[in-house]
Amino acid sequence: MYLTRIYLDPRRRGCRDLVASSQRLHAAVLGAFAPGARREADGQRVLWRLDELEGRxxxxxxxxxxxxxxxxxxxxAGWRTEGGVTTRRTDDFLASLAAGQRWxxxxxxxxxxxxAEERDAKGRKKVLGHVTVDQQTRWLLDRAPANGFRIPGAAELTGDVARATDEDGTVIEIDEPVISLVGRDLQKFRRGDALVTLQKAxxxxxxxxxxxSLLRSALVGGIGRAKGYGCGLLTLSR
Incomplete structure (x- = not known):
């Protein structure tokens, strides 16, 4: 597997056009591979994610x-300078993952x-997007075990414990998971005759x-839906 980072220049019109549409960016990503070159076997697939860094x-x-x-x-849409693109092979890193490591x-x-109530045109239960911060956060926390990881609490990592008072006036300790929702986006676009609504978090x-093993599968295969539209790519760092 390979992980490639490309810095994009938001001052360029081509960049602004690309990032304004998940469909256009999806097509541009696939266009970076020769026909037939994307070997999607053993759960491996092309995933992408657009990050906004400091300084826009x-x-x-x-x-x-x-x-x-x-x-x-x-x-x-990119920077025509040295260092604008980096590509690294990740096989050794994936092989080095082990239980107990923290990233x-x-x-x-x-x-x-x-x-449970709404059905699509084929009679199947309709897929809807979670819209609140609590719902979206819970969605990820609930899927962590099946993807080979857990989110430690603040007390475990730093010793900090949040405290609250219940209805009887008793002080209780709350160990919140160390996780932050740093971006939310609602996108709507047409795919054929259908209007697609995409909630991103x-x-x-x-x-x-x-x-x-489960975490490696999540890293190479992605998490959740809409993987072709910039969702699902999990990255780790020290």
């Missing part, structure tokens, strides 16, 4: 089974649920590896 800088991350050729992306993480997801925090 933009970074496009692409995880892929083969290394991309981002020349067209850079020509249209900083960042992920953009599409938190959804199936409605970007999280940062600290995770602990509980099952290295």
């Amino acid at each position: 800088r933009l970074a496009l991350f692409i995880s892929s089974p083969v290394a991309p050729d981002p020349a067209a992306l850079v020509e249209a 900083r993480f960042r992920v953009t997801v599409n938190p959804t649920y199936r409605s 970007t999280f940062e925090g600290t995770l602990e590896v509980t099952d290295a």
Whole structure:
């Protein structure tokens, strides 16, 4: 697997046009691979995520089974300078993951649920997006075990404990998970005759590896829905 980071220049019109549409950016990412070059086997697939950095800088991350050729992306929207693109092979890093390790993480997801009342045109339970901060945060926390990690609490990491008072006046300690929702976005676009509504939520925090095999699968295959539209890519750092 490969992880590529491309700095985009928001002063350029090509960049502004790309980032304004998940569909256009999706097409541009796929265009960085030769036809037939995207080997999506053993759960591996092309994933991407657009991050807004300090100083209004933009970074496009692409995880892929083969290394991309981002020349067209850079020509249209990137920085034509040394260091504007970096690509690293991640196989050794993935192999080194082990239970008990702790990492900083960042992920953009599409938190959804199936409605018990609403049905789609085929009679299936309709997929709807979670809209509140609490719902979106709970969605990720609930899926952590199946993806090989857990989110430690603040008391465990720093010794800090939040305190609250219940209805009887008793002081209780609350150990909140170390996770922050740092970005939310609602996008609407047409795909054929259908109107697609996409809720995106970007999280940062600290995770602990509980099952290295499951976490590797999450890193190469993504988490949740809308993976073709900038969701699902989990990245780790020290």
